[in-house]
Amino acid sequence: MATHELPPFAEIARAHLDRLYGFCVRLTSDPSDAEDLVQETLLRAMRAYGGLREPSRAKGWLFTIATNAWRDLARARGREVVTIPLNALDPDGDEFSLFQTIAIEDPFPYSDELHLDFLRLFRDDDIRAVFGSITPVFRMPLILTVVHGFSCKEAAAILEVPLGTLLSRLHRGRKQLERGLWDYAVSNGLVTTTDEERP
Template identity: 35%
Template sequence: MSASAALVSTPSTTASEAPSFEALAETHRHSLFKYAYRLCGDKQIAEDLVQDSLLRAWRSFARLQNPAAALGWMKTIVRRENARRFERIQPRESAMPTEELPAQAAQDYDTSTDAFVLRRALRALPAEYREPLILQVLHGYSQQEIAARLGLTGAGAGTRLFRARQKLRAALGERG
């Protein structure tokens, strides 16, 4: 029997008999922390994610229909809080253009073989795929921000990002 199921007495549980938010939070706090830590890799950030997520869960607790599903529900909130962490970071404009860089500049910047191969594969992508990928990966733009910046729909930006990654994987796969 899961911890959530143990907190739920019977199918005839009334609202007054339902587990309290505090009981669910304490039961799942450790699992949520482990999950948050796997997402971010930093103890302090994981603790903050759990705190923010529990606050958000507490505000929405009345909407939880099945207390036995509380852990999955709370993990979803942790995952979304982690994503919000990146949305809060304002993308910084770079002086570096997203157009094609000369091969020599890429070599001077970083001489490691993997980085060189990756840069060459990025330069080989058609501009329509390279630009959204660079905006997302290097500049931290969300899919919607990319769409607005490039005059695309959200779905169009998503399609270009998907195809860019496909083409990049194929190009890197051919080279080892």
């Protein structure tokens, strides 16, 4: 049986540290907690480093360790990270559609690019605030696929869930993001609605 030679752990850690920290900030929504999570992740990774089979997959391996460490820390603090009520997306049971709402409300009457014009209203901090408000179990698939570019299959492996579960959570996360962006835009005066009631 051939043995594989791994580069030094510090080399792997250094190569992925910035992305790992960004991932942890998005998981925790707090830079200080993210630093603690990165530290815990690297400690666990260093202990398990001999088990890394393919150095080319180190990023996914580190993200899996970070996800598990985050779950453990959240449980230790008494936070529930897995149970999601069925009505968590929309208490009325109706799915919100940002694109349909923009088309109906028409906040940019002379625009040929309604959706892009809507997104241009937001600063980076606005989007981060909305992103941080998404239920964590739905936010994590978005972070992995949209922000870090993992495929759905890779994200499912990192989160240790079946692909169908990942796809469902990704869909619900996108819907929460859409709703959050619209609510943020209305409540901060970025757009005005045709009537007093929000969709």
